[in-house]
Amino acid sequence: MAHIHSIRNILEIKDENIQIENKTTEENHNNSKSIIFYGTLTYTPSGCTNCGVINESHADIVKNGTKMSIIKLGQFNFKPVLLKLKKQRFLCKHCRSTFSAQTSLVDRNCFISNPLKALIVMELVEEQSMTLIAKHLNVSVSTVLRQLIKAGEGLRPAKNYLPIHLGFDEFKSVKQVSGAMSFIFIDNINHEVIDIVENRQQRYLMDYFMRFSYEARKRVQTVTIDMYSPYIGVINDCFPNAKIIIDRFHIVQHLNRCLNQMRIKTMNKLRNVQPRDYRKLKKQWKLVLKNTSDLNFNNFFTHRLYDGMVSEYTMANYLIELSPQLRDTYELVNNLKSAIRHHQFDRFKQLLQDTKKRTYPRKVRTVLQTLEKYLDPIEESLIYTLSNGPIEGINNKIKNIKRSGYGYRNFRNLRCRALIVFSLVKRKNESKELYYELDKAG
Numbered sequence: 001m002a003h004i005h006s007i008r009n010i011l012e013i014k015d016e017n018i019q020i021e022n023k024t025t026e027e028n029h030n031n032s033k034s035i036i037f038y039g040t041l042t043y044t045p046s047g048c049t050n051c052g053v054i055n056e057s058h059a060d061i062v063k064n065g066t067k068m069s070i071i072k073l074g075q076f077n078f079k080p081v082l083l084k085l086k087k088q089r090f091l092c093k094h095c096r097s098t099f100s101a102q103t104s105l106v107d108r109n110c111f112i113s114n115p116l117k118a119l120i121v122m123e124l125v126e127e128q129s130m131t132l133i134a135k136h137l138n139v140s141v142s143t144v145l146r147q148l149i150k151a152g153e154g155l156r157p158a159k160n161y162l163p164i165h166l167g168f169d170e171f172k173s174v175k176q177v178s179g180a181m182s183f184i185f186i187d188n189i190n191h192e193v194i195d196i197v198e199n200r201q202q203r204y205l206m207d208y209f210m211r212f213s214y215e216a217r218k219r220v221q222t223v224t225i226d227m228y229s230p231y232i233g234v235i236n237d238c239f240p241n242a243k244i245i246i247d248r249f250h251i252v253q254h255l256n257r258c259l260n261q262m263r264i265k266t267m268n269k270l271r272n273v274q275p276r277d278y279r280k281l282k283k284q285w286k287l288v289l290k291n292t293s294d295l296n297f298n299n300f301f302t303h304r305l306y307d308g309m310v311s312e313y314t315m316a317n318y319l320i321e322l323s324p325q326l327r328d329t330y331e332l333v334n335n336l337k338s339a340i341r342h343h344q345f346d347r348f349k350q351l352l353q354d355t356k357k358r359t360y361p362r363k364v365r366t367v368l369q370t371l372e373k374y375l376d377p378i379e380e381s382l383i384y385t386l387s388n389g390p391i392e393g394i395n396n397k398i399k400n401i402k403r404s405g406y407g408y409r410n411f412r413n414l415r416c417r418a419l420i421v422f423s424l425v426k427r428k429n430e431s432k433e434l435y436y437e438l439d440k441a442g
């Protein structure tokens, strides 16, 4: 009958061995009003599931009654849709064992249909709690959790493949490992999450990456990182062909932090002797950190902290001239930032070289030494357009997942959820220019 065919389509019952009856009822099931469909599952088995005898003459295995099972198919208008399925029981004359008919609609000993399980996984892709998914789909939270683990574990990366361009980052882990940072790495071209590792410590990560085949590790050409130095050892040991790229934003951040420390140092010195200047340095921290080239120099106005007319430029100048050390650091940091912005590696290197002829405060010197140490990765960061922007976007979303989530006291659950959210939905490969043109002129 034609409408039976439509019902089968709507209910996603593809197994031809299931006959659907032309009848539905509404009844209470587990305290909720449910829509019930009726069906029968039967066929001639090809063999015995117990002893393996082939049912050649169709006489070795005989029908032996039925068993009713109630299967959750989904829901309609907030009512659960159930299928009361009469499953054929069989008796094997060979070994005298009995068994039930099997169907692709539902796994053995399970009452949640496979299409409904697939739907649960699709819902797990969205940013919502598992409790909410359970409520919407009329299943228990533990059912959602089981699908989470099953789908998530299935997304573990194969050990014989790694993408060519990787991005590394870390995020604050679940409560279970208090204070610890977990590690995440992505394909830095299509921004797919490859995996999440519980611990970001060097020996832990080395052990993790060494489990990938040599061929897979050899494929990796670049790894983009922040300034967390243990990664460098991991990359050098595990990826023989990889260039290390330090995210440009982190280099600039590092420089700004150094400049800000000098501002605070100057400010505290002036606290009792020049209270007005102390206030200026305290209030106008943003002005000190702003790139010199971005300061407005022709818009003059009055400002309550200053006498007469001022511009951003004149105020910034006033502030840095409050201490020669602050001024020297300001100039150096601005030159270095400008070299990064314009992809002038030779200039960057020369600026670092020139600092050796001058004296700088100890804190500034430490920063300069760090930059010197990372000179190669910094050069790569001026050559490649790759950055840690995408992975940081993903990390922000992980924070949301943790916030919305039930059950993330457990690292495995969080990892599974993140893999489902970020790698189940395949992203399009963006064709993006991989290299900058290096500015040799500077």
Ligand SMILES: [Zn+2]
Binding pocket: 048, 049, 050, 051, 052, 053, 092, 093, 094, 095, 096, 097
């Ligand atoms: Zn048998």
